[in-house]
Amino acid sequence: MLIPRYLFRQIGRGVLAALLALAGIGLLSNSLDQLELIIERGQSPLLIAKLSLLALPQLLAVVLPIAVFVGALFVLNRMHRDSEIIMCFAAGMNRWRVISPAMRIAAMASVAGLLLTLFLQPWAQREVRDTTHAVRSELAAVLVREGxxxxxxxxxxxxxxxxxxxxxxxxxxxxxxxxxGATTWDAATAVFSRVDGSPVVTLRNGSTQTFSGGGVLNFLSFEEYVLDLSSVIPAARPPRYKDSDLWLSELVNPSPAVLEDVGDRTALMAEAHNRISAPLYTLAAMAMALVAVIGGAISRGGYGKRIWTAAGLFVTLRVLGYGIVAASTSSLWLIPLQYLLPLGALGGSLHLLMRAPARSVRARRTLGHLPFRREARA
Structure with missing residues (x-):
């Protein structure tokens, strides 16, 4: 039990480190995209932090398979260089006992990814949409550019x-x-607000000049003046959600209002199945990383060629997956491919892992050529 726990701990740390690194890069990029809200809209940095954190569930759902592949591949390759994988087989462990800790990590990550895509992502995306809509609909944001x-x-x-x-x-x-005619207001201070849904601006310590069509100029000074802007500014509209903002029930059984705002039933159904099938790529990613290191013959020269091949196949897998999702928005018959592609990659990788020849005898022979074995014999 000690060796499987050790493998689980080492691979888990590598996956977690890769996930934190990728998520940090994504959050930094998202924060830079939101700088407009500070520069042009006069919002506080706390709002940027809130929007960046709300974008985290969708970001994690995207980078989770990549983090699993990169983190597991890095740790497995390091363990190979240190002869730890060879030691596992030399100790009499079969292939499944060696790969099961990694597959348990992948299963846990897949469940976490499913929770992200089905629950956290739509909630967070709705919050982002509502917040940005409120910011961009503010009267100050619509009518004011400083200077x-x-x-x-x-x-x-x-x-x-x-x-x-x-x-x-x-x-x-x-x-x-x-x-x-024409009217001019000037004031020392002012603030925008809404009264019963109608936009108004409250002016303080100023004056107003009205030039009527008859050529008469009227001048009035005031301490406070409320100017109704409903005639020039349309009433605020509710935000329009995208398919990524909808709950699974809304995607599967959309209301007429959702269909009018977002799109047709085929596109919504494709998005629903994409959320369910996306976590399968995490399992496939771990299996492909295992094949790169454990799925072939033992090589003291390293597995560089197999690692680069696995990396290329994984990138191809993800690109094909995104392409199938995009194509499924117009063709319902392509939706099963959203499941068949990752399941095929998972099944093929497990087949390569389990059909590879047993390593215990060859591992013992390899141990005989290691430096510490020679020293022990001496």
Whole structure:
């Protein structure tokens, strides 16, 4: 029992390290993509951190098979160089006992991936969609560019000299043109808000000048003035979700509203089966990594050729998988291939592993050529 536990611990650490590294790179890339919210929308870094963490479930679902393949392959190759794999066979362990710790790790990762794709991913993606929609629908985000004149296209022009992090605008200029005349507001401070769903801007410590069609100029100074913007800004619309944001039940049995917003039933069904079949690639990835090191004859010269071949086949497998998912959105008969491809790779790899000749005798012979054996005989 000690050797299987040791194998489980070593391979598990390698997979976890690869997963953390890939996830960190993905989070960094996602954070850089979200910098627009700080630079142009005036949002706080905490919002960027929230959006990056919410993107983590989808990111983990994508990189999990890659992390399993890379982490397991690295550890198995190191254990081969240190003759630890040979020692396992020399101790009388059969092939299944040697590979079972790695396959248990792959099974656990596949279950985790299934939970990610079925539950955490749609919840997190909905939160991301709702948050970004709320940010981009803010009146300040629509009408304000710090230090620039912004024309709404509805006869309204807004200029703001400075926007604080709390949304308070300073030195505000608003000009509105209507068929009956033109009105200008200027204020020391202002803030956007919604009253009963209608957009308004509250101006403080300013004045308004109205030039009527008859050529009369009216001037009024105020301490506080609430300007209704519902005539120039449309009412806020709910966010539109993508297929990656929907729950499995919505994909399998979509409502008419979902079909109108997202797409046809074939595309939704393809997405549903993709979420179920995606964790199978984790099992296939581990099996292919095992074949690269254990699936052939023992070689003291290393397994570089087999490792590169396995890596190329794994990349080809993932590319074909993504291609089948994309093609399944228009052809229902391609959906079974989403399962057959990873299962075929898993079955083929296990077949190569189990049909390889027994290593115990050859491993004992190999041990006889190792330096520490020669020293012991001396």
């Amino acid at each position: 620039q004149f912004v024309d709404s296209g509805s006869g309204l022009t807004v200029y703001v000299q400075q926007v604080d992090q709390n949304g308070l605008m300073r030195n505000v200029f608003i000009h509105q043109t209507t068929p009956s």
